[in-house]
Amino acid sequence: MSQTNFSPWDDPNGKPLIRFDNVTKKFGEFVAIDDLTLDIYEREFFALLGPSGCGKTTMMRMLAGFEDPTSGKMELAGKNIAGIPPNKRAVNMMFQSYALFPHLTVWDNIAFGLRRGGASKQQIEKRVEEMLTLTRMTKFARRKPHQISGGQRQRVALARSLAKAPKLLLLDEPLGALDKKLRQDTQFELMDIQESTGTTFVIVTHDQEEAMTVASRVAVMDEGRIIQVATPDRIYEAPNSVYVADFIGDVNIIEGTVKPAGEDLYYIDWNPNQAPLLAASERPFSDGQTAHLAIRPEKITISAEQPVEAKNTAKGSVLDIAYLGNLSTYYVQLDGGQVVKAQTANTRRLSRRSITWEDKVWISWSATAGVLLDR
Amino acid sequence: MNIRRFILIAVPYAWLLALFFIPFFIVFKISLSDLALAIPPYSPTVKDGIFNMLSAFDFENFTFLASDDLYWKAYLSSLKIALISTIFAVIVGYPMAYGMARAPDEWRPTLMMLVILPFWTSFLIRVYAWVGILSNEGLLNQLLLWLGLIDAPLTIMNTTTAVYIGIVYTYLPFMILPIYAALDRLDESLIEAAEDLGCSRTKAFWLVTVPLSRNGIIAGCFLVFIPALGEFVIPSLLGGSGTLMIGKVLFEEFFNNRDWPVASAVAVVLLLILIVPITLFQRNQQRQAEADT
Numbered sequence: 045m046s047q048t049n050f051s052p053w054d055d056p057n058g059k060p061l062i063r064f065d066n067v068t069k070k071f072g073e074f075v076a077i078d079d080l081t082l083d084i085y086e087r088e089f090f091a092l093l094g095p096s097g098c099g100k101t102t103m104m105r106m107l108a109g110f111e112d113p114t115s116g117k118m119e120l121a122g123k124n125i126a127g128i129p130p131n132k133r134a135v136n137m138m139f140q141s142y143a144l145f146p147h148l149t150v151w152d153n154i155a156f157g158l159r160r161g162g163a164s165k166q167q168i169e170k171r172v173e174e175m176l177t178l179t180r181m182t183k184f185a186r187r188k189p190h191q192i193s194g195g196q197r198q199r200v201a202l203a204r205s206l207a208k209a210p211k212l213l214l215l216d217e218p219l220g221a222l223d224k225k226l227r228q229d230t231q232f233e234l235m236d237i238q239e240s241t242g243t244t245f246v247i248v249t250h251d252q253e254e255a256m257t258v259a260s261r262v263a264v265m266d267e268g269r270i271i272q273v274a275t276p277d278r279i280y281e282a283p284n285s286v287y288v289a290d291f292i293g294d295v296n297i298i299e300g301t302v303k304p305a306g307e308d309l310y311y312i313d314w315n316p317n318q319a320p321l322l323a324a325s326e327r328p329f330s331d332g333q334t335a336h337l338a339i340r341p342e343k344i345t346i347s348a349e350q351p352v353e354a355k356n357t358a359k360g361s362v363l364d365i366a367y368l369g370n371l372s373t374y375y376v377q378l379d380g381g382q383v384v385k386a387q388t389a390n391t392r393r394l395s396r397r398s399i400t401w402e403d404k405v406w407i408s409w410s411a412t413a414g415v416l417l418d419r
Numbered sequence: 420m421n422i423r424r425f426i427l428i429a430v431p432y433a434w435l436l437a438l439f440f441i442p443f444f445i446v447f448k449i450s451l452s453d454l455a456l457a458i459p460p461y462s463p464t465v466k467d468g469i470f471n472m473l474s475a476f477d478f479e480n481f482t483f484l485a486s487d488d489l490y491w492k493a494y495l496s497s498l499k500i501a502l503i504s505t506i507f508a509v510i511v512g513y514p515m516a517y518g519m520a521r522a523p524d525e526w527r528p529t530l531m532m533l534v535i536l537p538f539w540t541s542f543l544i545r546v547y548a549w550v551g552i553l554s555n556e557g558l559l560n561q562l563l564l565w566l567g568l569i570d571a572p573l574t575i576m577n578t579t580t581a582v583y584i585g586i587v588y589t590y591l592p593f594m595i596l597p598i599y600a601a602l603d604r605l606d607e608s609l610i611e612a613a614e615d616l617g618c619s620r621t622k623a624f625w626l627v628t629v630p631l632s633r634n635g636i637i638a639g640c641f642l643v644f645i646p647a648l649g650e651f652v653i654p655s656l657l658g659g660s661g662t663l664m665i666g667k668v669l670f671e672e673f674f675n676n677r678d679w680p681v682a683s684a685v686a687v688v689l690l691l692i693l694i695v696p697i698t699l700f701q702r703n704q705q706r707q708a709e710a711d712t
Contacts, residue, residue: 108611145613
């Protein structure tokens with residue numbers, strides 16, 4: 045994987061493949077996309093993530109050409125694409141329902157787009173065989189879509205949308221119809237195909253795990269706006285708002301008032317019964333400002349005795365334990381009443397759990413474990 | 420368990436036997452006998468004894484049908500009229516079905532109602548209404564004259580054109596409903612996929628919508644073609660004496676000439692002709708059922 049150094053979005057001279065410029069889309073009174081600006085670069089695997097109704101599908105349909113923006117500009121490779129019908133765009137889409145033509149065989153489904161392009165018979169045959177090999181569907185070329193399994197249909201849909209070698213491939217919940225195990229295998233397959241073809245992928249999903257796995261960058265959307273665009277690790281470790289922190293993964297949010305405590309360090313007064321918390325933040329906060337401290341459960345240590353080293357400690361009792369196999373999540377009720385989740389990895393087999401229900405415990409974390417957020 | 424199953428299967432078969440096979444055998448038996456001045460107007464009958472009756476049977480009436488060119492001309496003309504009417508019914512019915520399937524959800528029940536509504540009045544009255552529309556002094560000619568599009572009334576009544584209009588009008592719902600059912604099931608994203616892969620709207624219609632509604636079109640064609648072939652009321656009311664259709668010939672043989680044996684022979688041959696499309700139709704239905712599972 046050579047993705048470690050792939051970051052065209054950090055290059056100030058980089059030219060985006062797709063550019064949304066203050067795009068707004070309204071359906072009647074309903075604002076589906078609200079003044080959205082976004083750049084997507086070539087060879088990116090870009091994920092649009094959000095709850096249903098957040099506008100991610102509308103964005104994708106605008107890119108495909110099924111919807112036109114109400115206002116604003118949309119560019120593909122430097123050209124304004126507003127008003128260009130879907131059949132004239134170098135963009136292909138893989139539909140959520142796969143939309144395979146039931147009256148055509150797998151082979152003819154894949155060849156469908158190529159035949160519209162005016163390629164010669166030999167070229168079409170060569171390209172279809174290539175696509176069949178890529179998606180490991182050669183054996184099923186003569187079958188009709190209703191004669192193959194869901195996972196195979198998904199691969200045919202992918203082969204069909206890639207056959208024309210589009211500049212941009214749109215994937216609308218491509219793995220939504222597959223069961224969990226198959227979905228995980230397919231995610232890596234998708235990444236491999238994306239890398240080997242060098243196509244720019246834009247994927248729409250509501251499954252945050254899927255977005256984190258496949259994408260080079262993730263855009264978290266809500267109510268027609270993009271809340272944050274960043275690499276998966278930045279989205280997870282440095283969310284820019286409580287919404288993003290809460291949407292991606294599990295998080296504890298502690299609300300309090302800020303008091304400066306040195307360079308990039310702040311105290312948070314959050315509970316009269318507990319000591320103030322110490323948190324590092326590059327984002328400046330003013331004295332007395334209300335802030336939210338977001339801490340991931342796995343960054344909180346749980347122990348029976350009071351830890352000496354830790355910057356932040358709090359006392360409480362175990363309310364509930366969720367055993368997930370690889371992990372255990374402890375729900376600790378602090379003396380102030382708030383419940384905090386702390387996670388530990390079950391790295392040893394057959395170990396007796398040292399902490400159980402109703403136990404008095406201490407939770408602790410370092411100053412840099414949490415993210416201080418103003419909204 | 421087995422008895423229950425037997426009864427379940429027996430009921431439709433008994434129905435078929437009583438209402439189709441027995442009447443058909445009676446008609447077939449009459450077609451093998453000769454015209455007689457008696458009641459019933461043919462001989463031999465069962466009264467002459469079974470053996471005498473069976474030995475007197477012959478295929479004279481069928482050879483007569485083949486020798487007189489009136490009959491095969493009537494058959495051919497019926498086939499032609501039924502075929503052309505079916506084609507027109509597709510041309511008129513498909514856009515209507517397409518429009519219904521594309522209409523907003525709240526409109527669909529109303530549109531469906533409008534298609535079915537004519538069945539609530541008598542078929543005969545509706546055909547008579549066309550006389551009032553198509554005749555020389557009829558509504559259509561009055562309108563065209565008033566608009567100044569024509570100087571003299573058009574002769575539509577008592578021509579084959581009137582028969583086409585009548586048949587297409589009468590059987591249109593049978594064309595619209597199966598096509599509508601096929602189009603209604605069509606997934607909108609298939610059209611979008613076709614457009615996404617480089618089809619224009621028109622091209623997507625021909626490459627995706629039409630092939631996927633094929634079964635509906637075929638079902639509609641049979642539902643129009645089969646009754647149109649033996650149609651009697653429409654050609655006799657709208658077609659006048661100039662239109663030759665086998666249904667009319669059958670009626671005249673039976674009621675005007677009182678030649679029951681020849682009329683029966685005409686009916687038997689008509690049924691044999693119809694068996695071909697009916698078999699094809701059933702095979703299509705079966706294949707469609709298989710494709711759906």
